[in-house]
Amino acid sequence: MPELPEVETTARALRKKILGREIKSAVATAPQLFDDKKLFRNIGKLLRGDRFSAIDRHGKYLLFRLRSGRTMVAHLKMTGHFLIGTIGYSIVPIEKHIRFYIDFMDGTKLLFSDIRKFGRIWLIPQEKLSEFFENRKLAHDALAKEASEAYLHAQLTRNRAVKTLLLDQSVIAGIGNIYADELLWLAKVHPLRKGVSLSENEAAKIYQAMRDILNRGIKAGGTSIRDYRHPDGSSGSFQKERAVYQRTGSPCPRCKTPIKRIVIAQRGTHYCPRCQEI
DNA sequence: AAGAGACCCTGGATGC
DNA sequence: TGCATCCAGGGTCTCT
Numbered sequence: 001m002p003e004l005p006e007v008e009t010t011a012r013a014l015r016k017k018i019l020g021r022e023i024k025s026a027v028a029t030a031p032q033l034f035d036d037k038k039l040f041r042n043i044g045k046l047l048r049g050d051r052f053s054a055i056d057r058h059g060k061y062l063l064f065r066l067r068s069g070r071t072m073v074a075h076l077k078m079t080g081h082f083l084i085g086t087i088g089y090s091i092v093p094i095e096k097h098i099r100f101y102i103d104f105m106d107g108t109k110l111l112f113s114d115i116r117k118f119g120r121i122w123l124i125p126q127e128k129l130s131e132f133f134e135n136r137k138l139a140h141d142a143l144a145k146e147a148s149e150a151y152l153h154a155q156l157t158r159n160r161a162v163k164t165l166l167l168d169q170s171v172i173a174g175i176g177n178i179y180a181d182e183l184l185w186l187a188k189v190h191p192l193r194k195g196v197s198l199s200e201n202e203a204a205k206i207y208q209a210m211r212d213i214l215n216r217g218i219k220a221g222g223t224s225i226r227d228y229r230h231p232d233g234s235s236g237s238f239q240k241e242r243a244v245y246q247r248t249g250s251p252c253p254r255c256k257t258p259i260k261r262i263v264i265a266q267r268g269t270h271y272c273p274r275c276q277e278i
Numbered sequence: 279a280a281g282a283g284a285c286c287c288t289g290g291a292t293g294c
Numbered sequence: 295t296g297c298a299t300c301c302a303g304g305g306t307c308t309c310t
Contacts, residue, residue, distance in 0.1 A: 001302080001303065001304075002304080003304090060304075060305095075304080075305085076304085077303090077304045077305070078302080078303060078304055078305090079302095079304095080304095118303090118304065118305080119304095120305090136305095167303095167304095169304095169305085176303075176304070177302095177303060177304085178303095225302095226302070246302095266303080267302095267303060268301090268302080268303080
């Protein structure tokens with residue numbers, strides 16, 4: 001499930017492989033990938049001859065900056081991932097779910113695979129980019145310097161469960177279900193605690209845990225529990241470090257109490273009933 | 279303002 | 295073995 005560490009891992013890997021190369025052609029095979037159906041039909045014509053000049057990330061969004069000034073924005077949602085192939089070694093035959101791919105003049109291939117077709121790609125002109133993200137009400141990225149301890153505490157001061165707030169991209173951007181559960185366990189805060197009830201000390205612990213867990217996730221190359229893979233097809237390893245996520249009934253690494261599972265905001269939520277008292 | 283539920287999708291696991 | 299049902303959770307949308 002791509003969250004901030006998986007998207008960051010993807011951005012880092014792709015930077016090494018596709019920057020500066022001239023686009024020869026682009027082909028889309030799943031119209032669902034594009035909210036704008038004209039883009040689905042014209043993506044090849046629109047990208048031909050252009051080059052990626054930078055790849056950035058905001059929350060779970062990937063921003064492929066183009067030399068022409070436009071930005072190809074991508075969201076992996078649940079099962080999307082980018083892959084790199086080359087001529088002579090094509091991954092197309094063994095990847096059944098390629099929805100979009102770009103061929104570069106030097107033979108490099110960028111492929112977008114997405115089993116469930118929840119992923120989305122947009123092509124945004126420079127002058128519309130800030131509007132694009134404003135419309136989506138995207139908050140500061142969880143690892144950006146703007147996301148200070150004071151910012152997070154202020155953002156969490158609402159009458160909703162802290163887990164729900166952490167998952168809300170307009171509160172803080174980049175956290176999904178796995179890292180939300182893991183960071184709340186590390187901070188020893190119950191997922192159903194109302195954000196407004198958190199003490200200064202608890203908010204500080206959540207902030208530290210958030211940075212710690214996300215940085216460890218990046219270091220591990222993300223979490224590969226189901227579908228997430230690196231652009232070279234290899235796996236992340238954070239799943240080996242998780243304390244609570246999908247470990248229902250297993251002992252808490254701190255106190256050996258069996259991990260509990262409840263549902264919050266339609267998401268499976270895992271926590272230690274002893275370490276994380278309500 | 280907040281929460282519940284439907285929806286978008288597919289594949290793997292589970293149950294009979 | 296085969297078929298039906300459930301579950302995974304990123305996000306958007308509607309209704310209460």
